[in-house]
Amino acid sequence: MKTFKLGGIHPAENKMAASQPIEEFPLPKQGIIPVSQHLGAPAKLLVKRGDQVKTGQLIGETAGFISANIHSPYTGKVKKIDNVLDASGYKRQAVIIDVADEEEWEEDIDHSEDIIREITANPDEIVNKMKANGIVGLGGATFPSHVKLMVPEGKKIEYLIINGVECEPYLTNDHRLMLEKTEEMLIGIKILMKGLGVDKAIIGIENNKMDAVEHIRSMLKDFKGISVEPLKVKYPQGGEKQLIKALVNREVPGGKLPLDVGCVVNNVATAYSVYEAVQKNKPLIDRIITVTGKNLQKTANLKVRFGTQLSELVDHVGGLPEDTGKIVSGGPMTGKALPSLDVPATKGTAGILVMTQKEAKFADPRNCIRCAKCTEVCPQGLEPYLLHQFGELERPEDAEANGIMDCIECGSCNYICPSNRPLLEYVRVGKAKTSEMIRNRKQK
Amino acid sequence: MKNQLIISSSPHVRGNWTIEKAMYGVVMAMIPAMLVSFYMFGLGALRVMLISIVACMAVEYVIQKYVIKGPVTITDGSAIVTGILLAFNVPTSIPSWMLIAGAIVAIGMGKMSFGGLGKNPFNPALVGRVFMLISFPAAMTTWPKPIVSREFFSFAGLDAKTLDTVTGPTPLGILNEQGANAVTPDYVNQLLGSMSGSMGEISALALILGGIYLIARKIITWHVPVSYLLSSFVFAGILWLVDPSQYADPLFHMVTGGLMLGVFYMATDYVSSPMSKKGMLIFGVGAGVLTILIRVFTPYPEGVSFAILLMNGFTPLINTYTKPKRFGEKQPVN
Amino acid sequence: MSQIILSAVISLSAIGGAAAVILYFVAQKFKVIEDPRIDQIEEILPAANCGGCGYAGCRAFAEALVKTGDLENLYCPVGGNELNKEIAPILGVEVTEKEPEVAVIRCNGTKTNAPKKVEYEGPQSCAFAHSLFAGESGCPNGCLGLNDCVESCDFDAMYMDEETGLPVVIEDNCVACGACIEACPRDIIELRPKGKKNKRVFVSCINIEKGAVSKKHCSVSCIGCGQCVTACPFDAISLENNLAYIDPEKCKLCRLCVPICPTGAIVEANFPEMTDKLVEKAKENYSKQKEKKKGAGKDKAQPKKAAADKKATASQEKSSKETSSSSSPDAKKDEAGNDSEQSSKLKNNDNSAAGNPENK
Known part of the structure; x- marks a missing residue:
């Protein structure tokens, strides 16, 4: 079975929510929609206080090449526009909507469950529809997806790679989607293939989700060019570069993009939202969020409209346990710790992980014993112990020479370190310093 | 909710790999060799072992508590490993005070003076051992013979006249003084440990067993031991092919002296060996060649300690010039 | 024997x-001619190499001084004016x-003022914590207390007060080199003139959130009510x-x-220590100034205050009540916009408008 070669770790999977079917989460009383839910420039607001909005209405417009549209997930009245705490840990601009009882959809949106199989849109229309409907990568980076389809002149794309790896422990949202929205997802992949002009698509799925592999395989006869590849479980297989290496054995060099080796990578959930955007003109206003944690009464995979407060989702599974020590938005390896549950769900929220006090506390860091485990597990072939030193000592030149900018921040080094050293933390410090240095150099 | 939420950056989970696991894993791996030495040398071995471990831990405790006035970390196992290795490297007849002096140098000078675990450029046990070898050459080169009744088959390789005396030279000592013709190979007994030598180094088999355990538990990687063994084997083999009457055969070099002890437990020391795989290979090859060079061409019969210490000195240089292969170094397709 | 000694001595000599001889000629050939004043100045510089002057070290600073001869713009914060007096004759310029x-x-x-709401775990680095979240108290502008500034100080002029969790500047040691300002990711530290007899008055807060919001993080935050602006008889605020x-x-x-x-x-x-008399005087002054500014600036001076008051604290005296009605359109607009930028712009305009008539 395939996997990537260099480094990698095997954290405990803890996918408790894998057997929970997707539940439609009821609309909240009030929705808080941040204008910055994606990578890149925050959207430009189109509504003001007191405006009536319909479900699916455009309320924030792209502001730049890398930016995305924001749509109202609710019907109701704009209560105010305020700065609200979001997953970044800071307060940022958001539209607060009082949700009306009656839901009214924007006119040209098809929000029925019927599956539309025939793809009529041409590649340009596909890109435009994705852009108009605010599709971003739902794997975690929230990179505006239509940008990925705009392949620069001279580059030839051979493979569309669909990321169904879900290598993060705990999270099961992509797994459930692959099981329950299979056909829509496959149509979405077809649309992406048409948009890119490629005839080969590979879905990579780790072999702890063999049910999904089998299920998708059974449906593939109607979808030519798509294949499914089970992969040996190893973190961080869901990383773009590692996935390309595992599936087509190509290595994306440092500072380059997947399209430099003829690949485009998209997440399964993104493929599903592409289907909705292109076939049904439905903007990205909801996503599947895994709510999980060892001490929660139950776990769930919820289909949630953006703007719903995370506290409501946690209440749905029985509320926060007494000994909660940390709340993570996303998976435990790359997610962000939240200062509070009064944070809205956004396009980038893949899951909520509630950790106990015991799980959240780590032992104090000790001396580096130079065991070289971090170099062994680094999937990028770097020397985290060294980059940590350069970060701490503020030596950006040396850090750059040792490839600090190639770090994908997967956290494998932190995970394995026997001395519990904050390796990735200082690599991030160093990375910030190094990129500042590179920027200054470019200006000169 | 009573507790405050914790904010930290990702990752939010940690593996269960700790310093303790690594260190006690090494201790576990050394148990077979320890048992062989107890069996071969009796209570004297137990005395040396206990004094060495207790002295190393005590020195570390005193320094951390009263000199550095920092946290005391003697339970992390590193002092125990140093203690066992130091004991393994001395003859069981060593006077206790010399051993304690060795422990003070090993921990105090070899480790704590550089800032404690992880900062020492040289393997502390070897620093202690070399200090003792230079300071007390007589005591350090008088090896008691294994308890005679416990000889497995015969006592080949040694002068028959010395059978009834209490001490005897090591096979390497004989080789060094009298040449290759004076030693006759008896690999079975040498593998099992029925020969004179420092207490831990006698049984190559027990040491190999522990080494395999270390590699299987992924405490060490194969790179240093394999390259070390191969290079010393090849180098000794070349010499043997050139003149078998003057140079001992490579297998003899493998099973005698402290080679196996050095290969699996001291050259692989995390702190003082290189970080990258390439570096480890270079380190192993260098140590292997140096070991045979010292054994054959210098007045010292044994060269493992010096070879590893010398290569320890090269470690920072090796680290600088051997970088792991980075992801994506291959040329892109289009 | 003596012959051997003799020949050895002769050959060695x-x-x-x-x-x-070779050394002499080589030294002549490769001699670097430098302005001797550089050495002279370097001699009297503090040799701290702190970089507070903006140069890489004391030598570089000395070179710059000699090259430009400009003592006005080049300033060694460590040596201060005493040093300037010594440098000036070497350069042959006036002392500034x-x-x-x-x-x-x-x-x-x-x-106690800004209690922890969450707990931070990670590297003791303000820069890192700043990139991660708003801070343990939730204040996005407040001190993170992770020692970046203390570590940057080369003059032992700062320490972290364990009790308050805030850094403290030891005034006698501080040379105003500015290293801590560079180090602070939140721009909390400011260089201010030492003032007469070391006396200083300043606003110890840089939170730019609206009053009601900032009060939630911290009981001593500036809520932007503007009462101090009104009270100041010298328009310094x-x-x-x-x-x-x-x-x-x-x-x-x-x-x-x-x-x-x-x-x-x-x-x-x-x-x-603040006396009751002074507090009394301050209150008196406040009402006096309020009247005066109201008269001078007509309604212009008030909207900003009213708007700020209304948002910030309900417990303000009735002083603002009368004015709030007169300025209600502005106040409303401010609230409706809910955009701090907009409201601040409004306040700025008012400020200048209020200030101008008085200056005349």
């Missing part, structure tokens, strides 16, 4: 002599005096982005703003 400065910490979010700032150039150290501040965000340093 010959080699030595030859080497000396510069007012000594000291670093002040513009945050008073102690452990300005209000921008819900934050008051006291201009050290204009401040006459009268302390009349200190008791007026409803949250205690204005801090005084090295003054005798």
Whole structure:
């Protein structure tokens, strides 16, 4: 079975929510929609206080090449526009909507469950529809997806790679989607293939989700060019570069993009939202969020409209346990710790992980014993112990020479370190310093 | 909710790999060799072992508590490993005070003076051992013979006249003084440990067993031991092919002296060996060649300690010039 | 025997002599001619190599001094004016005096004033924590207390007060080199003139959130109510982005703003203890100034105050009540926009408008 070669770790999977079917989460009383839910420039607001909005209405417009549209997930009245705490840990601009009882959809949106199989849109229309409907990568980076389809002149794309790896422990949202929205997802992949002009698509799925592999395989006869590849479980297989290496054995060099080796990578959930955007003109206003944690009464995979407060989702599974020590938005390896549950769900929220006090506390860091485990597990072939030193000592030149900018921040080094050293933390410090240095150099 | 939420950056989970696991894993791996030495040398071995471990831990405790006035970390196992290795490297007849002096140098000078675990450029046990070898050459080169009744088959390789005396030279000592013709190979007994030598180094088999355990538990990687063994084997083999009457055969070099002890437990020391795989290979090859060079061409019969210490000195240089292969170094397709 | 000694001595002397000659010519050939004043100046510089002057070290600073001969713009914060007096004759220029400065910490979010709401775990680095979240108290501008500034100080002029969790500047040691300002990711530290007899008054807060929001994080935050702006008889205080700032150039150290501040965000340093008499005087002054400014600026001066008051604290005296009605359109607009930028712009305009008539 395939996997990537260099480094990698095997954290405990803890996918408790894998057997929970997707539940439609009821609309909240009030929705808080941040204008910055994606990578890149925050959207430009189109509504003001007191405006009536319909479900699916455009309320924030792209502001730049890398930016995305924001749509109202609710019907109701704009209560105010305020700065609200979001997953970044800071307060940022958001539209607060009082949700009306009656839901009214924007006119040209098809929000029925019927599956539309025939793809009529041409590649340009596909890109435009994705852009108009605010599709971003739902794997975690929230990179505006239509940008990925705009392949620069001279580059030839051979493979569309669909990321169904879900290598993060705990999270099961992509797994459930692959099981329950299979056909829509496959149509979405077809649309992406048409948009890119490629005839080969590979879905990579780790072999702890063999049910999904089998299920998708059974449906593939109607979808030519798509294949499914089970992969040996190893973190961080869901990383773009590692996935390309595992599936087509190509290595994306440092500072380059997947399209430099003829690949485009998209997440399964993104493929599903592409289907909705292109076939049904439905903007990205909801996503599947895994709510999980060892001490929660139950776990769930919820289909949630953006703007719903995370506290409501946690209440749905029985509320926060007494000994909660940390709340993570996303998976435990790359997610962000939240200062509070009064944070809205956004396009980038893949899951909520509630950790106990015991799980959240780590032992104090000790001396580096130079065991070289971090170099062994680094999937990028770097020397985290060294980059940590350069970060701490503020030596950006040396850090750059040792490839600090190639770090994908997967956290494998932190995970394995026997001395519990904050390796990735200082690599991030160093990375910030190094990129500042590179920027200054470019200006000169 | 009573507790405050914790904010930290990702990752939010940690593996269960700790310093303790690594260190006690090494201790576990050394148990077979320890048992062989107890069996071969009796209570004297137990005395040396206990004094060495207790002295190393005590020195570390005193320094951390009263000199550095920092946290005391003697339970992390590193002092125990140093203690066992130091004991393994001395003859069981060593006077206790010399051993304690060795422990003070090993921990105090070899480790704590550089800032404690992880900062020492040289393997502390070897620093202690070399200090003792230079300071007390007589005591350090008088090896008691294994308890005679416990000889497995015969006592080949040694002068028959010395059978009834209490001490005897090591096979390497004989080789060094009298040449290759004076030693006759008896690999079975040498593998099992029925020969004179420092207490831990006698049984190559027990040491190999522990080494395999270390590699299987992924405490060490194969790179240093394999390259070390191969290079010393090849180098000794070349010499043997050139003149078998003057140079001992490579297998003899493998099973005698402290080679196996050095290969699996001291050259692989995390702190003082290189970080990258390439570096480890270079380190192993260098140590292997140096070991045979010292054994054959210098007045010292044994060269493992010096070879590893010398290569320890090269470690920072090796680290600088051997970088792991980075992801994506291959040329892109289009 | 003697022959051997003799020949050894002769040959060695010959080699030595030859080497000396070669060395002499080489030294002549590759001589670097430097202005001797550089060495002279470097001699008297503090040799701290702190970089406070903006140069890489004391030598580089000395070179710059000699090259430009400009003592006005080049200033060694460590040596100060004393040093300038020594340098001036070497350069042959006039001595220029510069007012000594000291670093002040513009945050008073102690452990009691701004209690922890979450707990941070990670590297003890403000820069890192700053990139991660708003801070343990939730204040996005407040001190993170992770020692970046203390570590950056080369003069032992800072330490972290364990009790408050805030850094403290030891004034006698501070040379105003500015290293801590560079180090602080939140720009909390400011260099201010030391002031007469080391006395200073400043707003110890840089939170630009709206009053009601900032009060939630910290009990001593500046809520942007503008009462100090009104109280100041010298127009030294300005209000921008819900934050008051006291201009050290204009401040006459009268302390009349200190008791007026409803949250205690204005801090005084090295003054005798506040007396009841002074508090009384300050209140008197406040009502006097309010009347005066109201008269001078007509309605212009008030909207900003009213708007800020209304948002910030309900417990303000009736003083603002009468004016709030007159300025309700503005106040409403401010609320409706809910955009701090907009409201601050509004306040700025008012500020200048209020200031102008008085200056005449």
